[in-house]
Amino acid sequence: MPEQLASGEPFPDRDVIVFVTGGVIVLTLPQGLVLPGIVRWARLPRDTAVEAERQLAETQAADLGTDPDVVERLRRELDKRLEFLWAGDGDHPAVRHDEHYTALHRELVAQMRATVVRLRDERRIDDTVLRQVQAALDLEEVRLSPNGMVE
Structure with a gap:
């Protein structure tokens, strides 16, 4: 942040702006670090939309004439990903x-x-x-x- 305006005058309320910006950073940083732990602690119910989306992906893949081996590989990868997300x-x-x-x-x-x-x-x-x-x-x-x- 500049200390002076183009005219050479001191930047108005510069100290207040720097203080407020620092305060916002100090207050929001811990939230970002703690939030993943809070989400795990909350043990939210499974997102049924994920299962529905997986089923849609599998159905659409089959409708596109995709090789069944490819569909099965995708199913295994999605299962691993879901297992990881819920671990x-x-x-x-x-x-x-x-x-x-x-x-x-x-x-x-x-x-x-x-x-x-x-x-x-x-x-x-x-x-x-x-x-x-x-x-x-x-x-x-x-x-x-x-x-x-x-x-």
């Missing part, structure tokens, strides 16, 4: 499985990124191809991150 704590096998899967997937994305950069440096692919592949890898990293942002 709650880090000691649950579903949570550990998800952490290991995500870590391995991130390592694979990093390896792929290094490989395409090396291919570009060796002039085996051009910058356009590099950017296209990197864009896809960026999306994959966002998908793997817990908050939807690349870390």
